[in-house]
Amino acid sequence: MNVAIIGGGPAGLMAAEILANAGASVIVYDRKPSLGRKFLMAGRGGLNLTHSEPIDKFLPRYGTAQKFLTPILHGFSPEKLRAWCEELGQETFVGSSGRVFPKAMKASPLLRAWLNRLDQAGVQFKLQRTWKGFTEDGDIIFDTQNGMVKTAKPDAVLLALGGASWPSLGSDGAWTKFVDAPINDIKPSNCGFVCRWSDYMKKYAGTPLKNISVAHKGQTVAGEAIIAENGMEGGAIYALSASIRENLPSTVDIDLRPNMSVEDLLKKMNMPRGRQSFSTFLQKALGLSPVAITLLREADKNIQDLPHEKLATLIKSVPLRFTAPFSIERAISSAGGIDLDAIDHNFMIKNLPSVFAAGEMLDWEAPTGGYLLQACFATGVAAANGIMNYLKTA
Ligand SMILES: Cc1cc2nc3c(=O)[nH]c(=O)nc-3n(C[C@H](O)[C@H](O)[C@H](O)COP(=O)(O)OP(=O)(O)OC[C@H]3O[C@@H](n4cnc5c(N)ncnc54)[C@H](O)[C@@H]3O)c2cc1C
Numbered sequence: 461m462n463v464a465i466i467g468g469g470p471a472g473l474m475a476a477e478i479l480a481n482a483g484a485s486v487i488v489y490d491r492k493p494s495l496g497r498k499f500l501m502a503g504r505g506g507l508n509l510t511h512s513e514p515i516d517k518f519l520p521r522y523g524t525a526q527k528f529l530t531p532i533l534h535g536f537s538p539e540k541l542r543a544w545c546e547e548l549g550q551e552t553f554v555g556s557s558g559r560v561f562p563k564a565m566k567a568s569p570l571l572r573a574w575l576n577r578l579d580q581a582g583v584q585f586k587l588q589r590t591w592k593g594f595t596e597d598g599d600i601i602f603d604t605q606n607g608m609v610k611t612a613k614p615d616a617v618l619l620a621l622g623g624a625s626w627p628s629l630g631s632d633g634a635w636t637k638f639v640d641a642p643i644n645d646i647k648p649s650n651c652g653f654v655c656r657w658s659d660y661m662k663k664y665a666g667t668p669l670k671n672i673s674v675a676h677k678g679q680t681v682a683g684e685a686i687i688a689e690n691g692m693e694g695g696a697i698y699a700l701s702a703s704i705r706e707n708l709p710s711t712v713d714i715d716l717r718p719n720m721s722v723e724d725l726l727k728k729m730n731m732p733r734g735r736q737s738f739s740t741f742l743q744k745a746l747g748l749s750p751v752a753i754t755l756l757r758e759a760d761k762n763i764q765d766l767p768h769e770k771l772a773t774l775i776k777s778v779p780l781r782f783t784a785p786f787s788i789e790r791a792i793s794s795a796g797g798i799d800l801d802a803i804d805h806n807f808m809i810k811n812l813p814s815v816f817a818a819g820e821m822l823d824w825e826a827p828t829g830g831y832l833l834q835a836c837f838a839t840g841v842a843a844a845n846g847i848m849n850y851l852k853t854a
Contacts, residue, residue: 461485461851462614464600466591468495469631470833471819472620473574474840475847480581482848487614488583489602490630491590496571497629498622502833503567509545510538510830512554521831523702525824528800529835535845536838538830544837548573559830591621593638598814615854616814616847620840623794623820625649633794635821641809642799648791649825650832651701652686652693653708653782661758665689667751673718675777676700677707682718687751691786698792699827705785705795713777716752725772738764746775755780793832795825806846807839814850818843 461484465472468490480486488495502508511518518538522529542552542560550562550570562570579585589602589609598613619639622631624646633646664687673682674696683696697704697712704710717725728745742748748756756763756771759778763771788794798817802809807816818839826832 463616464614465618467620469622470499471836471840474837475618475818475844476578476583478844480583486583487586489586489589492630493587500567501629506561506565507567508559508561508830510541510560510834512558512560521826522824532838532842536841538834541834541837615851618816618843620819621821624788625791625794641802641811644796644799644823646794646796648785648788649701649795650698650792650828652688652691652697652786653704654691654784655780655782661754662689664751669751673715675713677703702825704782709783711779711781713779716775722772722776725775726768729768792828797821797823799823806850807843816843816847
């Protein structure tokens with residue numbers, strides 16, 4: 461049983477492990493000189509592997525892909541992912557938000573231990589090979605440092621080429637040209653959005669707006685956003701990015717004091733201001749940061765002249781008009797990819813016998829919070845099981 465896995469990220473490596481343990485001869489190909497580059501990048505700000513919330517809350521995070529992914533996520537659940545990580549010597553813990561991290565926080569110790577274990581299981585790695593499709597006979601075409609080479613058709617091929625965000629890490633979505641299957645447009649997900657700022661606001665680029673909530677089309681997300689030079693990004697915006705992206709141009713409403721009602725704000729506003737400037741008063745009485753006050757001024761230049769009721773209402777709902785997503789190069793992940801209806805129960809691409817797909821290249825999306833890696837690992841497991849099933853019956 462010879463299996464070629466093209467793409468050495470979380471999905472491809474997980475499939476490699478299962479197939480090698482089942483006795484397959486596995487070669488992992490990747491275009492980069494080293495494996496798991498996006499996985500390593502994911503660990504830079506703390507590797508959020510999965511989430512600890514109950515499964516009935518967890519599954520709906522996958523939106524329209526929930527139905528497709530439910531059996532796969534039951535097959536390789538968040539608990540199983542944690543146990544797998546711990547087997548590799550990396551203890552995990554649940555953070556205050558319910559997110560799960562390895563104790564080391566970084567991805568590098570986990571990846572190192574994993575690659576060692578794969579090596580011991582007999583998995584071979586062939587790097588600096590960029591996949592360029594198949595010949596008519598099903599041989600695999602790679603672009604290498606020595607030009608184009610062909611590799612004889614194996615029993616099965618798993619494509620695990622990732623999405624298209626952060627292309628410098630290896631996944632650039634160029635595979636769409638070579639996969640003969642229904643593919644939905646690849647778009648940025650978990651991304652920021654462009655809006656128009658005054659020069660004054662631009663000076664706050666990089667500054668977080670903390671403890672806010674953002675509302676869009678009936679969904680409200682509490683958290684943090686970050687001012688960018690040409691728009692806004694950060695966790696609360698990412699969580700709404702699928703809905704914002706599909707409705708552009710679109711307005712979100714930012715609540716700068718989600719824990720206070722309009723009445724609470726009015727009470728504080730009615731306190732004597734004394735000799736404080738208006739800004740200082742807003743900072744001290746209402747706990748608004750300078751960047752929050754500037755955001756209010758973006759909505760209404762003359763906030764100091766507004767009746768208190770109007771100002772309190774504005775603080776609870778600052779409208780912000782987004783016109784476009786930030787470029788996919790800056791997005792955490794991508795949406796779109798191989799249509800889920802183009803995949804059979806074994807994760808084989810229906811149009812391409814003996815060719816399978818897993819990970820972010822399939823058309824599902826999810827917010828940050830560990831849901832992305834969890835689904836990449838779980839689809840890697842499902843595709844490996846599907847390959848074994850297919851090869852048994854082929
Ligand atoms: C900054 C950042 C932070 C993130 N943080 C988190 C987080 O904390 N938690 C979380 O759940 N998710 C996080 N993610 C998302 C997560 O890393 C990805 O969803 C996940 O890595 C996708 O796994 P994958 O195996 O499908 O693809 P990838 O990890 O993208 O791997 C695909 C592999 O295929 C190779 N490849 C691509 N094209 C070719 C080709 N033509 N020929 C040969 N090889 C090719 C690439 O080099 C790459 O090694 C983060 C992403 C980013 C960018």
